[in-house]
Amino acid sequence: MTGLNWQERLGQTCVQATLGEIRSIAGKMLDCGARFVALVVNQTKDGDLRLDWHWELNGKLYSVESTASLTTPLPSIVDIYCGADWAEREAHEYYAVTFEGRASTLPLMLPEGDPPGILLRHPGGRA
Amino acid sequence: MSYRVPIGPYHIALDEPYKIEVDCEGESVVGAHVKVGFNFRGIEWLAQRKNMTRCIALLERVCGICSNVHSMSYCMAMERIAGVEIPKRAQYIRMVVSELERLHSHLLWAGVAAEIIGFQTAFMQVFRFREQVMDVLEAISGNRVNYSMNCVGGVNRDISDPGAVAAVARDIREIVNRAVIPLFTHDRTISARCRGVGVLTQQEAIRYGAVGPVARASGVDTDLRRDTAYLAYDEVKFAVPVQTEGDVLARVVVRALEIVESCNIIEQALAQMPPGDLHLGDIYSVPAGEAVMRVEAPRGEVFYYVETDGSDVPSRIKVRTPTFANIPTVVAMVKGNELADVPLIQAALDPCYSCTDR
Numbered sequence: 001m002t003g004l005n006w007q008e009r010l011g012q013t014c015v016q017a018t019l020g021e022i023r024s025i026a027g028k029m030l031d032c033g034a035r036f037v038a039l040v041v042n043q044t045k046d047g048d049l050r051l052d053w054h055w056e057l058n059g060k061l062y063s064v065e066s067t068a069s070l071t072t073p074l075p076s077i078v079d080i081y082c083g084a085d086w087a088e089r090e091a092h093e094y095y096a097v098t099f100e101g102r103a104s105t106l107p108l109m110l111p112e113g114d115p116p117g118i119l120l121r122h123p124g125g126r127a
Numbered sequence: 128m129s130y131r132v133p134i135g136p137y138h139i140a141l142d143e144p145y146k147i148e149v150d151c152e153g154e155s156v157v158g159a160h161v162k163v164g165f166n167f168r169g170i171e172w173l174a175q176r177k178n179m180t181r182c183i184a185l186l187e188r189v190c191g192i193c194s195n196v197h198s199m200s201y202c203m204a205m206e207r208i209a210g211v212e213i214p215k216r217a218q219y220i221r222m223v224v225s226e227l228e229r230l231h232s233h234l235l236w237a238g239v240a241a242e243i244i245g246f247q248t249a250f251m252q253v254f255r256f257r258e259q260v261m262d263v264l265e266a267i268s269g270n271r272v273n274y275s276m277n278c279v280g281g282v283n284r285d286i287s288d289p290g291a292v293a294a295v296a297r298d299i300r301e302i303v304n305r306a307v308i309p310l311f312t313h314d315r316t317i318s319a320r321c322r323g324v325g326v327l328t329q330q331e332a333i334r335y336g337a338v339g340p341v342a343r344a345s346g347v348d349t350d351l352r353r354d355t356a357y358l359a360y361d362e363v364k365f366a367v368p369v370q371t372e373g374d375v376l377a378r379v380v381v382r383a384l385e386i387v388e389s390c391n392i393i394e395q396a397l398a399q400m401p402p403g404d405l406h407l408g409d410i411y412s413v414p415a416g417e418a419v420m421r422v423e424a425p426r427g428e429v430f431y432y433v434e435t436d437g438s439d440v441p442s443r444i445k446v447r448t449p450t451f452a453n454i455p456t457v458v459a460m461v462k463g464n465e466l467a468d469v470p471l472i473q474a475a476l477d478p479c480y481s482c483t484d485r
Contacts, residue, residue, distance in 0.1 A: 010207075010417065010418060010419065011207070011418075011419070012419055030333075030334070033333060034333075035333050035336050035337075035338075035342075035347070035349075036336040037336065037421075037428070037430055037447070037452075038430050038432075038445070038447040040432045040445045042432075042434060042443045042445075052432075054419070054430070056349070056428075058354070059349065059351070059353075059354025059355055060354075061419065061421065063419070081334055081335075081336065082334050082335055082455065083334060083335040083336030083337075083452060083455060084336075085455060086451060086454075086455060087447075094171070107164070108163065108164055109163070109164035109167040109484060109485075110164065110167070111164075118169065118172055119171065119172060119175075
């Protein structure tokens with residue numbers, strides 16, 4: 001599916017991808033009828049971000065894994081999957097990441113004006 | 128004439144704080160904007176500061192309706208990281224409690240829907256049936272909201288009187304078959320109020336990532352109990368109701384039929400439940416690792432990502448609740464409908480704003 005080298009790991013079907021491939025994968029996922037499940041962002045020990053976009057198709061979980069530095073803009077898939085809107089806004093609030101291609105990133109859970117990045121291990125590490 | 132109607136965050140039509148701003152042309156809705164976060168508690172932040180046992184109690188408080196499913200999903204993720212399999216009896220007990228939770232959640236929703244439609248008698252009757260389920264949950268766990276049934280490695284309590292639980296499941300199934308399903312499928316008032324209202328197409332359901340009864344009412348045939356067969360769901364027979372209309376009535380019908388299926392599962396599970404241990408003993412830490420756990424909650428798929436570093440404090444817990452996935456669909460559902468239908472449309476999601484906010 002999607003022409004990628006999917007591998008079984010931890011009960012999921014996973015693939016590593018670059019940030020540049022995410023939008024194209026999302027488009028192929030939509031073509032297959034896959035449902036967007038979640039975007040999991042996690043900070044690694046060396047301070048970078050690990051990103052996992054999860055989709056479901058026929059009960060199976062497909063996970064696309066990528067990494068980025070704290071200051072790297074991430075590709076938005078909102079125009080492909082509108083359900084990713086809240087996931088991206090939440091990722092912004094938790095890790096202060098920015099998404100390219102969004103008209104705006106309005107607060108979701110935090111009050112307007114609160115600084116993002118509440119789950120960052122080193123607050124202020126991001127400009 | 129165009130105008131914007133703000134509903135909430137505190138409003139008589141809402142059970143929890145939430146805001147929807149509805150753009151109207153006359154009486155017709157042309158757009159909507161949703162605002163959540165009024166109950167934000169920072170549970171993912173808190174979870175990274177509590178040991179794995181205290182996290183069970185914390186995560187059980189993500190939701191006041193499907194509390195059990197959250198502690199269970201977390202414990203199952205921890206068990207996956209630890210590489211342990213819990214005793215068969217514990218799997219069955221988790222399954223029975225999960226289905227009882229689905230019963231009371233769906234009955235609660237049916238009652239609330241009846242009230243919004245203006246059918247006060249149905250509301251009171253359905254809540255009377257729901258009380259039976261709540262009594263059973265209290266008899267099993269000692270609690271009506273946070274049952275504290277789960278621990279990493281199994282369950283804390285046994286079901287000491289399976290016959291009484293099965294009898295309630297039989298009663299509920301009979302009542303729902305005799306009264307609730309005909310009411311929601313044949314009553315002309317309910318039909319007039321719900322049919323063709325708040326339509327979410329199958330394509331929209333996929334693009335929005337809708338889950339649970341909302342997705343199934345739009346023709347998306349998905350149910351993790353069948354598709355991934357966790358616990359002992361592959362050892363019981365049940366159907367997954369799917370409707371294709373995508374309107375409020377379809378969501379009503381899916382949930383009503385699911386009540387019957389839950390009763391069937393409970394009865395089978397209690398009859399097949401083997402003797403044995405309830406848990407694997409005390410587990411206070413797990414090795415470093417990560418796991419994703421997905422469980423079918425009453426409102427749909429609950430998604431947990433748990434990462435551990437070998438200490439007794441999880442290094443990351445990500446919780447995606449079903450309503451988090453479903454609420455955005457209301458924007459698609461309300462378009463083209465009348466303003467007066469908005470409360471019913473959003474109620475038909477069976478939303479839980481507090482678990483969305485976490």
